[in-house]
Amino acid sequence: MGLCHGKPSRIPEPKAEEEPRVASSGARDAAGGVAASPAQAAAAKPGTPKQPKFPFYLPSPLPASSYKGSPANSSVASTPARGGFKRPFPPPSPAKHIRALLARRHGSVKPNEASIPEGGEPELGLDKSFGFSKHFFAKYELGEEVGRGHFGYTCAAKAKKGEHKGQDVAVKVIPKAK
Ligand SMILES: Nc1ncnc2c1ncn2[C@@H]1O[C@H](COP(=O)(O)OP(=O)(O)OP(=O)(O)O)[C@@H](O)[C@H]1O
Numbered sequence: 741m742g743l744c745h746g747k748p749s750r751i752p753e754p755k756a757e758e759e760p761r762v763a764s765s766g767a768r769d770a771a772g773g774v775a776a777s778p779a780q781a782a783a784a785k786p787g788t789p790k791q792p793k794f795p796f797y798l799p800s801p802l803p804a805s806s807y808k809g810s811p812a813n814s815s816v817a818s819t820p821a822r823g824g825f826k827r828p829f830p831p832p833s834p835a836k837h838i839r840a841l842l843a844r845r846h847g848s849v850k851p852n853e854a855s856i857p858e859g860g861e862p863e864l865g866l867d868k869s870f871g872f873s874k875h876f877f878a879k880y881e882l883g884e885e886v887g888r889g890h891f892g893y894t895c896a897a898k899a900k901k902g903e904h905k906g907q908d909v910a911v912k913v914i915p916k917a918k
Pocket residue numbers: 886887888889890891892893894909910912
């Protein structure tokens with residue numbers, strides 16, 4: 741014949757020196773009443789080390805003025821405002837290297853002296869020697885087209901003047917639209 745115990749006999753009645761709130765809660769829990777938190781139940785048990793009575797979050801003991809500027813404080817913006825950092829010089833022009841290349845191509849500057857001083861515009865005019873010369877037909881006798889590329893077509897020609905006089909040459913014609 742067994743006895744049914746609703747309350748474990750090893751849990752003693754709360755003692756007088758225990759905190760009244762915890763004691764009454766633990767007693768009610770043991771009797772099958774209102775559920776109490778595990779911490780409270782453990783505190784009610786004798787021999788169990790008491791849980792600390794302070795809350796999970798404690799405010800800093802330091803004065804508020806000493807940590808208000810800390811980066812850990814999310815209310816403070818850690819990134820400096822735009823415009824705080826200014827370049828000592830303006831960024832170089834993206835067209836600078838193109839002008840340097842053109843100057844080098846025209847032979848006015850040596851390859852290692854192609855840098856152009858800041859602020860100074862290079863004296864570069866149009867290369868008038870490029871393209872169909874006015875005297876082209878005086879120098880060459882244009883023949884038939886021998887082939888085509890992506891940008892233009894190639895013709896057979898015969899030189900009438902100059903160093904290639906009397907020789908058969910190939911002339912590549914690139915339309916200005918390209
Ligand atoms: N000296 C030559 N003698 C004979 N045929 C030539 C000569 N030069 C070019 N050709 C012919 O003309 C075609 C086109 O020559 P081109 O040099 O214009 O070719 P490409 O470099 O491919 O053209 P692109 O630079 O316009 O793409 C060649 O595929 C070739 O058939």
